[in-house]
Amino acid sequence: AQSVAQPEDQVNVAEGNPLTVKCTYSVSGNPYLFWYVQYPNRGLQFLLKYITGDNLVKGSYGFEAEFNKSQTSFHLKKPSALVSDSALYFCAVRDLAYSGAGSYQLTFGKGTKLSVIP
Amino acid sequence: DAGVIQSPRHEVTEMGQEVTLRCKPISGHDYLFWYRQTMMRGLELLIYFNNNVPIDDSGMPEDRFSAKMPNASFSTLKIQPSEPRDSAVYFCATKAAVSTDTQYFGPGTRLTVL
Numbered sequence: 001a002q003s004v005a006q007p008e009d010q011v012n013v014a015e016g017n018p019l020t021v022k023c024t025y026s027v028s029g030n031p032y033l034f035w036y037v038q039y040p041n042r043g044l045q046f047l048l049k050y051i052t053g054d055n056l057v058k059g060s061y062g063f064e065a066e067f068n069k070s071q072t073s074f075h076l077k078k079p080s081a082l083v084s085d086s087a088l089y090f091c092a093v094r095d096l097a098y099s100g101a102g103s104y105q106l107t108f109g110k111g112t113k114l115s116v117i118p
Numbered sequence: 119d120a121g122v123i124q125s126p127r128h129e130v131t132e133m134g135q136e137v138t139l140r141c142k143p144i145s146g147h148d149y150l151f152w153y154r155q156t157m158m159r160g161l162e163l164l165i166y167f168n169n170n171v172p173i174d175d176s177g178m179p180e181d182r183f184s185a186k187m188p189n190a191s192f193s194t195l196k197i198q199p200s201e202p203r204d205s206a207v208y209f210c211a212t213k214a215a216v217s218t219d220t221q222y223f224g225p226g227t228r229l230t231v232l
Contacts, residue, residue, distance in 0.1 A: 032219050043122070043209055043223035044161075090161065094219050104149060104219060105174065110160040 002027045002095035006109035013081045014117050021076040021089050021112045029097025033074040034106065035065055038088040047089075050074060061085070081116045088113050122224035124210050130230045136198040139227045141210030142191060147222070148215040152185055152195050155207045155226070167193065168215075200231045 003026045013019045025031055032051055036044040048059025055067040065076045076089060092106040123142040131137055143150050151166040165175040170187045178185070182201070187193040197204055207228050211221040 034220070036223075041225075041228075043225045044211075046220050046222065049220060104168070104213070105163060105166065106219065106221060107163075108161040 002031075002093050002105075002107045004091050004093045004107055004109040006089075006091055006112045008112050009110075010113045010115065012115045012117060015083055016080050019078050019081040019085070019114065019116070021091075021114060023074045023076065023091030023109060024072050025074060025091070025093040026072065027093060027095035027097065029095055031074075032094040032096065033065075033067060034092040035059065035063070035074075035076050036090045036092065036108075038090065038111070040087075044090060047076070081114075083116045083118050086114055086116045122210055122212055122222055124208075124224035124227050126227060127225060128228045128230075130232065131200055132232050133201055134199045135231075136196065137200045137204075137229060137231075139195040139208050139210075139229070141193045141195075141224060143193070143210070143212035144214075144222055145191075146214060147212035148190075149213045149221075150187060150193050151211040151213075151221060152193070153209040153211065155209060156205075161209075164195070197229075200229075202231045205229055205231050 005024050034049045035047040037047050038044045047063055048057050050057045050067045058064045063078050067074050088111045090111050091109040094106050125140045149168050152164040153161050155161045164177045165185045167187045185195045207226045209223050209226045211223045213221045
């Protein structure tokens with residue numbers, strides 16, 4: 001079974017400071033990993049994904065995430081936070097140990113609310 | 119492309135009434151997912167389709183919930199009869215078969231059952 005954990009319900013950071021939103025995962029095989037962002041009253045928007053290759057993945061709006069297989073983590077980072085980054089962030093995983101049409105489920109974490117303080 | 123379209127955006131109904139939520143996927147996307155989001159349980163997958171065929175409905179809470187995809191351009195999620203505990207935001211998401219699992223979400227339907 002695949003699972004993902006976001007250990008922090010909320011992260012507060014001052015504008016201009018670096019931010020990190022944590023995610024750890026559990027899979028049987030290799031993972032596909034994703035970050036999505038949700039602004040108030042909106043659907044989830046894709047930010048970035050790790051499939052294979054370089055462990056550092058760059059995505060939209062200056063965000064990046066680092067895949068760490070030994071720590072089973074995929075933390076989201078940004079060097080300098082903006083007030084407009086305030087939103088709900090979701091990590092998601094798919095376990096590549098399963099194949100076929102029935103395996104295309106993503107498991108989402110519970111979300112981390114990021115508040116960037118001016 | 120207009121993205122995933124959901125209607126209505128908001129629905130308020132009384133307990134016992136039938137509710138139908140609608141989704142139009144991105145053209146060419148072969149997979150369609152229905153999710154429910156609540157504060158208590160987060161984002162839950164209810165059911166998903168591949169080429170209009172339901173693949174996994176294990177997340178559907180009970181028999182009051184049903185989903186159909188009569189063609190590649192349209193899906194419905196129906197709750198009959200509705201209960202207050204069904205109040206949530208319901209999202210539809212779609213993905214292309216050739217993509218590496220990136221799902222694209224609609225704006226959601228906020229359902230309130232009184």
